[in-house]
């Protein structure tokens with residue numbers, strides 16, 4: 681199959697999203713799947729939504745869910761960012777039709793998307809929007825089994841902002857496979873990492889490409905300082921959201 685790009689957890693970081701899209705288009709890849717959390721935390725939710733309007737598949741993240749239906753289970757700081765984000769989507773827009781288009785886009789995001797033997801989700805195969813699959817969960821046999829039961833061959837997810845591969849034989853970091861995971865006989869759940877708020881200690885934006893046979897983990901440098909300054913300039917956004925971009929945590 682023609683390679684596709686899969687991106688997730690942009691979180692309103694326009695600098696990171698633009699850098700990743702440039703990287704994708706430079707590879708002549710035109711099909712992009714987005715696994716959710718386009719918004720929340722970051723300073724440019726409207727601009728980021730606009731860049732995602734025409735993607736082939738867009739999955740609902742827990743931050744879109746929070747903006748649409750209320751921030752259930754969010755900590756107070758994350759909730760502040762959600763309220764500010766909702767406000768931006770409602771007030772930053774002058775044109776009513778444009779505003780409606782964006783809210784319709786958010787409202788029509790899919791909970792999951794299955795094409796052939798590939799399943800796309802935000803969180804986990806069995807609980808697509810909210811469940812986290814952490815590296816340590818590989819020891820939770822029941823949790824992993826229930827998730828693998830929902831996967832035909834391969835599933836792509838985001839949500840933890842930490843890239844890696846879960847398979848019945850164990851967990852691998854991208855470095856363990858030299859950034860190329862070859863799809864074999866085993867089922868796999870691949871966390872594709874985060875574009876706009878990486879948490880694996882690498883500040884660069886993260887995404888993957890997939891051609892049916894292999895998953896390639898890719899890192900892209902972007903103007904972190906610019907994104908940091910923008911967050912610090914918005915009083916409704918907690919400063920730690922800026923500082924963590926500098927550390928990739």
Ligand SMILES: [Fe+2]
Pocket residue numbers: 689717741839840841
């Ligand atoms: Fe996220």
